[in-house]
Amino acid sequence: MKSIVSAAGAAATLAFAAPALAQSVVSVKVSIDQSAPGPVIEPTIYGHFAEHLGRSIYEGVWVGEDSDIPNTKGFRNDVLDALKALEVPVIRWPGGCFADEYHWRDGIGPREERPVRINTHWGWVQEDNSFGTHEFLDFVEMIGAEAYVAGNMGSGTPRDMAQWVEYMTSDRDTTLTRERKANGREEPWIVKYFGVGNESWGCGGHMDAEYSSDLHSRYATFVKVDPGKDIVKVASGGYDENFAFTETLTRDARPATTGAISLHYYTLPTANWEKKGSATGFPVEEWSSTLWRAMRMDEILKDHKAIMDRHDPEKRVALYVDEWGNWYDAEPGSTPGFLYQQNSLRDAITTALTLNIFHRHTDRVKMANIAQMVNVLQASILTDGPRMTLTPTYHALALYKPFKDATPYPVRFKAPTFRIGDHALPHVDVSAARGTDGKLWMALVNLHPNDPAEVRTDFSGSASGQILTAQEMDAHNTFDNPEAVKPAPYAGETRDGKIVFRLPAKSVAVVSID
Numbered sequence: 175m176k177s178i179v180s181a182a183g184a185a186a187t188l189a190f191a192a193p194a195l196a197q198s199v200v201s202v203k204v205s206i207d208q209s210a211p212g213p214v215i216e217p218t219i220y221g222h223f224a225e226h227l228g229r230s231i232y233e234g235v236w237v238g239e240d241s242d243i244p245n246t247k248g249f250r251n252d253v254l255d256a257l258k259a260l261e262v263p264v265i266r267w268p269g270g271c272f273a274d275e276y277h278w279r280d281g282i283g284p285r286e287e288r289p290v291r292i293n294t295h296w297g298w299v300q301e302d303n304s305f306g307t308h309e310f311l312d313f314v315e316m317i318g319a320e321a322y323v324a325g326n327m328g329s330g331t332p333r334d335m336a337q338w339v340e341y342m343t344s345d346r347d348t349t350l351t352r353e354r355k356a357n358g359r360e361e362p363w364i365v366k367y368f369g370v371g372n373e374s375w376g377c378g379g380h381m382d383a384e385y386s387s388d389l390h391s392r393y394a395t396f397v398k399v400d401p402g403k404d405i406v407k408v409a410s411g412g413y414d415e416n417f418a419f420t421e422t423l424t425r426d427a428r429p430a431t432t433g434a435i436s437l438h439y440y441t442l443p444t445a446n447w448e449k450k451g452s453a454t455g456f457p458v459e460e461w462s463s464t465l466w467r468a469m470r471m472d473e474i475l476k477d478h479k480a481i482m483d484r485h486d487p488e489k490r491v492a493l494y495v496d497e498w499g500n501w502y503d504a505e506p507g508s509t510p511g512f513l514y515q516q517n518s519l520r521d522a523i524t525t526a527l528t529l530n531i532f533h534r535h536t537d538r539v540k541m542a543n544i545a546q547m548v549n550v551l552q553a554s555i556l557t558d559g560p561r562m563t564l565t566p567t568y569h570a571l572a573l574y575k576p577f578k579d580a581t582p583y584p585v586r587f588k589a590p591t592f593r594i595g596d597h598a599l600p601h602v603d604v605s606a607a608r609g610t611d612g613k614l615w616m617a618l619v620n621l622h623p624n625d626p627a628e629v630r631t632d633f634s635g636s637a638s639g640q641i642l643t644a645q646e647m648d649a650h651n652t653f654d655n656p657e658a659v660k661p662a663p664y665a666g667e668t669r670d671g672k673i674v675f676r677l678p679a680k681s682v683a684v685v686s687i688d
């Protein structure tokens with residue numbers, strides 16, 4: 175039995191996930207200010223991150239041409255199809271921490287001749303480099319995504335970095351481009367984004383901000399593409415409420431070296447790296463602490479943006495949240511260092527809340543990459559041998575597809591709060607935008623684990639779309655039951671001539687207004 179206290183202070187003792195118990199319906203009035211559109215929601219805020227970590231690339235994406243698992247040129251078909259259906263806009267690769275140990279030459283040429291290394295960051299397992307530059311760039315082309323390649327500033331040289339970029343992107347006749355052609359790729363690829371190192375304050379070299387900024391300028395200076403082509407150079411930035419990197423990198427940014435600065439923020443239910451909390455079977459206090467910590471993203475962005483605004487009022491440099499998501503204790507019995515975790519309705523709710531936050535910061539946040547794409551951390555897809563399941567996070571991302579390239583509007587509402595344990599949360603959250611289809615789209619989230627909510631609008635029409643919800647707060651899909659959590663049709667109601675949404679507890683709905 176858990177104690178849940180409403181904003182009004184009335185204490186109710188509820189058995190979690192016991193829908194038969196009395197529920198109070200909170201009513202929230204929303205209005206959408208269509209006179210104040212914000213900068214467009216870049217599709218790239220729905221980006222993914224895929225690292226050489228655990229079963230993310232190997233097994234998750236790449237099974238090799240000789241595998242019994244149905245594949246196209248070595249990429250598993252079920253995952254290809256799922257990512258195509260999700261319309262993934264951009265993928266960041268090969269790390270993460272792995273990026274600052276990776277030498278691109280290890281991953282080109284005949285696969286049987288590629289060197290075998292040890293992945294010292296993630297489980298000290300063998301890395302046979304069978305998935306390298308050609309495989310990654312072919313893969314993103316196959317699913318129609320853009321490539322965000324993370325270079326090695328930690329243990330590589332500026333020359334290595336410059337040559338990798340030339341190998342991938344140049345159409346000049348050089349020894350490197352001839353080598354690319356000999357390896358099977360005639361045309362250069364389009365690499366739109368290039369990361370200069372990763373977490374240089376940590377696994378990327380344990381540097382301080384001043385040193386890292388100098389090093390960034392040096393490396394980035396030599397990242398060049400053919401005249402007439404563009405590449406966005408991303409500086410390895412800060413994390414959480416650590417502002418030194420944002421401050422220094424924005425201060426030192428030059429047009430030739432810095433198009434964007436990265437920011438990493440992970441949500442841990444307990445905020446304790448030693449005992450983060452379980453992906454499923456968690457207490458209701460970890461429902462609220464997880465949602466609360468995920469919503470910290472808003473303040474974190476405000477604070478990093480305020481620093482950037484001081485140094486860069488023209489907003490020339492973008493902020494890329496190129497790693498975000500929920501990080502739990504690894505599944506019992508899974509390989510240590512592989513960061514494999516289940517994914518539940520709670521993850522779908524924090525996905526929606528985070529995307530709503532990104533919609534409010536489109537002036538500066540131009541890309542975000544959920545960590546990670548397959549089989550690692552807050553994954554959209556889980557695989558087990560030949561089997562695959564789509565997670566609640568996948569379904570939440572899919573619901574939000576109409577927001578890509580949409581024009582966001584400020585939404586005014588005053589949601590009552592409720593408290594569970596140490597954390598007070600708003601009962602509902604709402605985002606709205608005008609889609610490229612000309613329709614008004616709304617995303618509505620009910621954060622309460624037990625109580626429904628009613629969202630009353632001040633406009634008429636009809637509203638229909640899809641909803642994601644379940645009875646249990648840790649409802650999740652398994653390989654034996656892959657459709658326990660999946661979107662269902664959903665519609666608003668009309669009352670007194672206005673649209674009203676009845677939102678079940680712990681739900682996310684995305685609707686268009688006609």
Ligand code: AHR
Pocket residue numbers: 225269270271272372373497545546551
């Ligand atoms: O996503 C897992 C790891 O988290 C990444 O490799 C690193 O950049 C971050 O600390």
